[in-house]
Amino acid sequence: MLEQLINADIQLFTFLNGLHAPWLDPVMWWISARTPWIPFYVFLVVMMILRLRWKRGLIAIVSIVLVVLIADRFTSGFMKPYFERPRPSHEKLIRDKVHVLKDRNGNEYRGGAYGFASSHSANAFGMAMFMFLLFRGRWRWMFVWAFVVAYSRIYLGVHYPGDIIVGGLVGILAAWGVFRGYQLVSPSIAKEDT
Template identity: 45%
Template sequence: MIETIKIWDEELFLFLNSFHFDWLDPVMYAMTKTLVWVPLYAFLVYIIIKKLGQSSIWIFIGIFLAILISDQTTSGFMKPFFERPRPCHDPRWEGIMFNYKRCGGMFGFASSHASNTFALATYLWLTFKRKVPGFGWMFLWAAIVSYTRLYLGVHYPADLIVGAIVGLLAGWFSWWLVIKIKMTAIRKVEKMDE
């Protein structure tokens, strides 16, 4: 069964990776870099501080936790454990697949780009769904960033899907944990005031 899924994953990768355009290659490459998203991150920081003021520290703690958990799960545990080579490191695809500029580390399962962006999207959506309508667009952003990895030939679809799931879980867990910690802190302050 796992072997069949792996074959389907590779076939889907080769099919989707075959759709590329010379003019789009540098755009997709730029979109996979952190620097291009600095204005978005600055905008998010502005919204968070504007909506929550001093209590925004809890949001930044949650974001840090979500990304730390997602990144360490994929990069620190999954990639060295599963040791699945990136498609651009697999000699079977030489001359068949498209890879732009660079390949990255040897192993790609699961995608840290997918896990980190989906962790951020999930955490912010859960935190702001009642306060700031429309935060669901972050999931589209996470999907686009994730897709750039397939387009550039550095991840299989399963790498992205599993990475996204890890990110969703990390974002949810961080959101839940920050609420618990915050409630505990509030209770302690209230007891001290009594």
């Protein structure tokens, strides 16, 4: 059963990674990078403070940072070293068939050795889920953003679809748990704001 899942994951990866075009390479590289998203993160912070007032907004900001820390540490700090599943770009059987990009120095970007599960996916889906819960379903569009960020990792050849799916689930669960804590703290803060 596990072998069938792994084979299906490799086949789906091969198909999705094969959907590349020269004009899309820099776009996916940009989407996968962290620094281009800083203005977006600033926008999220501003929206939380404007919509939730100062104290609740700060608690929400701390909460979303906690979601990312939990999701990132669980995937990168526990899952990757525990499962030791090579990234597609490092997998001996397929590495030469994987579409990878080159960095500014002309070196092929292949990521670290292990890829299960994707911390990019965990972080993006964790943020999307927290915002979705925080604003009562009005921020659904963030799941599209999370999906695009996650897909960029397949495009770059550094994650299998299974890495992305499991990472996304880790992020969603982290967001759900942290949001429950936020709900416990938030009512007392709301009284102080009025």
